[in-house]
Amino acid sequence: xxESQRIQSLFTDLYHGHPWLDVTxxxxxxxITPEQxxxxxxxxxxxxxxxxxxxxxxxxxxxxxxxxxxxxxxxNNYIEKIENTSDKAWRQTLVALETxxxxxxxxxxxxxxxxxxxxxxxxxxxxxxxxxxxIQHDAYHLGQIVLLAKMVTx
Numbered sequence: 414x415x416e417s418q419r420i421q422s423l424f425t426d427l428y429h430g431h432p433w434l435d436v437t438x439x440x441x442x443x444x445i446t447p448e449q450x451x452x453x454x455x456x457x458x459x460x461x462x463x464x465x466x467x468x469x470x471x472x473x474x475x476x477x478x479x480x481x482x483x484x485x486x487x488x489n490n491y492i493e494k495i496e497n498t499s500d501k502a503w504r505q506t507l508v509a510l511e512t513x514x515x516x517x518x519x520x521x522x523x524x525x526x527x528x529x530x531x532x533x534x535x536x537x538x539x540x541x542x543x544x545x546x547x548i549q550h551d552a553y554h555l556g557q558i559v560l561l562a563k564m565v566t567x
Contacts, residue, residue, distance in 0.1 A: 416529065421521045423548050427555070428514050434552065436559055438468075438510065445562055447503035451495055454564035459492060461561050464554050465506055467491045472513040475547040476520060478533050479540040517547075 414422075426432040429439035442450075442465065450462040459467070470491035474484055495502075521544075529541035538546070 416526055417521045417524050420544055420548070421518055424514065424517055424521070427548060427551055432552075434555075436555060438551065438555055438558075441555065441558055441562060442507060442510070444566070445558075447498055447500050449562070449565040450503055450506075451498040452565040454561060458561075459557075460495065461558050461565070462495045462498070462503070462506065463492055464558055464561075465510060466493065466495070468551060468554050469506070469509050469513055471550055472510075472517065472547060475543050476513070476516060479524075479528075479531075479543055480520070483534060 422430075423432075427437060429437050442461075445461055447462075450465070451460055453460050467490070474486065474491075477484055529539060529544075531540045532538065533540070533543060
């Protein structure tokens with residue numbers, strides 16, 4: 414197994430496999446209703462839905478970075494208030510997350526490992542660091558989602 418395949422395995426496990434931390438994005442989010450996802454149990458904190466959209470946007474951002482695009486990160490850090498809290502909108506959010514999962518797995522399956530050492534010009538971090546960073550980012554926010562889910566579910 415090469416490094417790209419090992420990283421694909423990490424992405425897969427955290428999304429819907431068997432990660433060491435024993436919770437996944439898909440299983441955790443699959444038990445959350447739109448109403449629960451939109452609740453704000455911590456004053457001035459983020460909702461589950463806002464965090465999921467944040468994860469999606471950062472996954473898209475970092476994927477573009479490691480494909481050579483230079484991006485401007487918005488001042489809101491991809492945290493935006495949810496206006497449409499319908500069941501359909503929540504399903505669309507979950508589909509968008511799944512789409513980023515598929516995009517990352519495809520990218521990694523076609524990635525030239527020599528490019529792990531490429532640097533992103535803005536922060537001078539390597540593509541390897543960015544790729545592992547987005548996995549760490551997902552795990553960090555999954556922890557937040559798990560805690561918020563305990564606060565919003567009966």
